[in-house]
Amino acid sequence: MSLATGHSAAPDVLQARSLATSGGPVRVGGSPFALDGVDGTARERIPTIIIDEHGAMARLVAGRIATLIRERAASSRPLVLGLATGSTPIGVYRELIRLHREEGLSFRHVVTFNLDEYYPMRADSIHSYHRFMWENLFSLVDIDPVNVHIPDGSLARGDVETACQAYEAAIVAAGGIDFQLLGICKTGHIGFNEPGSGETSRTRLVHLDSITRRDAAADFFGEENVPREAITMGIASILGAREIAILATGEHKAGVVRRAVEGEIDRAVAATFLQRHPNTTFYVDDAAAADLTRVATPWLIDEVVWEEALAVRAVTWLAARCGKAILKLTQHDYAENGLSSLVARHGSPGAVNGLVFNILGAKIRGKSKLPRRLKTICFSPHPDDDVISMGGILRKFVENGNDMTVAYMTSGNIAVFDHDVRRYLDFLVRLDEEHMGRNATVQELATIVQDFLQRKQPGDVDIPEVQDIKRIIRESEAVSGIEVMGLSKANARFLNLPFYQTGKVRKDPIGPVDVAIVADLLRELQPELIFVAGDLSDPHGTHRMCKEAIDRALDDVYGTGAARPEVWLYRGAWQEWPITEATVLVPLSQEELTLKIQAIFKHQSQKDSAPFPGQDEREFWQRVEQRNKTTASQLDQLGLAEYFAMEAYVIA
Known part of the structure; x- marks a missing residue:
């Protein structure tokens, strides 16, 4: 089965095929409704693996990394990893930690380069990617700290450009990145390569897009606290990796996954540049895969098995596309939109219309x-x-x-906002003073809390x-x-x-x-x-x-x-x-x-x-x-x- 035009199957894909064959929760291409031999990935320009269980995704990607580590260790050569932060790759890191503790996977000969860091940002800040990586991976395995590279967000502005050049030089000196792990933002950025980033870009200081800052607002307890800049590896730095794995989970990523996988290469969506990489694999859950053509509208690709659930989806899609009620859809509507086989399956448009209308109606429960x-x-x-x-x-x-x-x-x-705490405290103190007599316990609590809130910094x-x-x-x-x-x-x-x-x-x-x-x-x-x-x-x-x-x-x-x-x-x-x-x-x-x-x-x-x-x-x-x-x-x-x-x- 061909996975995508112009791409050979990555080792990850071959491993996923093996897992799928053994009954694992993995789908490599195709559609659950596709006929045998039909390639459901014809529109996908990046090989994409759909995994309906997050633990399985983490094990699959971590397993690939572990294989590379062991292969390099056997030949006494270090493995160079490019790493990402955020909630999506954290499962991979937890699985790598498990492999280290339970199966003896050693990181002594692993060299890492992180994608990015906020600027300005102290390394010990609760928001820093430096701290994230040490808390979630590096301090829990046997990696040599000398081999860990993370952009320095605490540099003076005048030193940033030189440091970025040195970061690129260090990647080259290490022999280049062997395996790059990526996540994807709703804007389609990888690293902090925001819309408009060029394919030849390298490690540099960038301004953050408003959507990126809004996405990060929760971590910083307010958008006003999110840094406006970041240091990031560039598109060219990422594309220089020998193998790339990009992960996406959740319904909110479905649109950008389809754009990155099926859309034209566009500077407005940095992830589309991965289409030019010969060994990139997308790993997505069912929710993030929902907009892919092979999932959303597989009948537009090739023949499908017209199971009842797919018929309901197709007729509902057709009604919305034609702006008609289900019972008013005609043979012409079906034919013009590639659904003649559905009519043939049921004998007439009226039969299909009635079936789907009744199925939807039966769902309604007062x-x-x-x-x-x-x-x-x-x-x-x-x-x-x-x-x-x-x-x-x-x-x-x-x-x-x-x-x-x-x-x-x-x-x-x-x-809960801090001002709500102050409001409730004020209520308690007033109640205590005016109706209950002075209560040292309430007063002491109020003093402790007010003193803390006075010195509290965002994210503490x-x-x-x-x-x-x-x-x-x-x-x-x-x-x-x-x-x-x-x-x-x-x-x-x-x-x-x-x-x-x-x-x-x-x-x-x-x-x-x-x-x-x-x-x-x-x-x-x-x-x-x-x-x-x-x-x-x-x-x-x-x-x-x-x-x-x-x-x-x-x-x-x-x-x-x-x-x-x-x-x-x-x-x-x-x-x-x-x-x-x-x-x-x-x-x-x-x-x-x-x-x-x-x-x-x-x-x-x-x-x-x-x-x-x-x-x-x-x-x-x-x-x-x-x-x-x-x-x-x-x-x-x-x-x-x-x-x-x-x-x-x-x-x-």
Whole structure:
């Protein structure tokens, strides 16, 4: 199978093929709907491996690096690695650390060059890539510090250009980069090569794009704290590597992945230059691969197997493309858009139209068609995901007499502004002074907290007292939110999973204690149905990590033999399930949507301007309102029943 025009199969691809053959969760090219022998990657200019499990992606890439390290060690030659920072490659680093500890993989003869560093930036800053690399890899393996190279963000401005030239010279002196690991930003930049970067660019000081700075705002606790410049290896520096692996995960990367893989080479999207590299491989999860032609519209490439799910996607796509209701699509519409084989499969346009119309209609479930009197847990990663994502169905479940528990998995304390802490402290002190008599405990707490906040710098980890106050703020808001839904404090459980308790944006991996806490709750409540956040676009991966804890807990509690609770997946503030993927579509009246928004309003610390809004600057309630109305509008445009708003769920 040819992977992409003009490219030979990289060793990674061959390894992935082997894993796929052995039953691993990997797809190398093709489409699950493609006929045998059909090449689904015809439009892809960079070989792309789709891996539907993040741990498998990390193991695959780390395994390739380990193979290269061992091959070079056998010939007494160092391996030169180009490394990236950020949340995407961290799984690779954790797997390399595991290989070092458990399988004796040695880094003594490894030389590394990091892609970039913010400028200005002290090496010991909590935001520095220097610190990131030492905390997440270098200090945990046996690498010689002399062999570690990271751009110096603390240099005087007049020394930066000379240092950049020296960095390039050091790469050359090391023999060039053997394997370069990359991530990709939504602008398509690699390293900090922003839109407009040239193919011949080398290591240099650059100005950061506004989108890049907005993306980094959460890590810096505000866009105003993000440096406006960075030192980065150039496009030519990256393309000089002998082998390149670029990783992307999450729905929010889908558009830029397609642009980089299938689009024309363009200075506005630096990653497109990788098309000219003879040994680059893209590693993406299902969500990041969603816009690739072979995934989104495989019928445009070649023949496909017209399974029911694909027929629903194709007809829905065709209706939107033609601006028609499903039942009004004609033979001409199908023929003009490459879907004649679908009509042939079912005999007539009317038969296809009716099939898809009925499938979509059957997904719609009002209150009368929703479960009743079931033991139910709603797992909410943050203390507001429950009402933001599923406030409508939560109210309907309460009205249907279901035994509801809302389990808040993390405290959400890092998403509380310092000024909210000051406001609540002021309230406590005033209450103490005016109505309770002077209480030394409250006064002492106020002094400790105020002194810390006075000297706190952006990104500093909060002291325990501040973390506790922020946690309590979120917990009280969460209870207030579910009270709008007809529940009470007795229906709330605050799990406060340890992986979240770093006081920083970046979290620890899910560990046995996190899993045990979730498992204990499952054993105690014996739920028949659970709601789980299934979205992957949460900026910091907390939703994904919480789902991992739940999945592992389900395995521990139920194994493969016991009857598991039914799992309904919802999505958060960033994405909604497409109507073609959703299993259940729950209509909301205007009054029900208003009630949902009122519950969101109870989360006052997240209102007006949430600390971590992502790229969308609207308030959460505004996103929810548009998202739920848009889902209903899509069904209306397809010719199905008209509703005011709608939530979408997938039954796993």
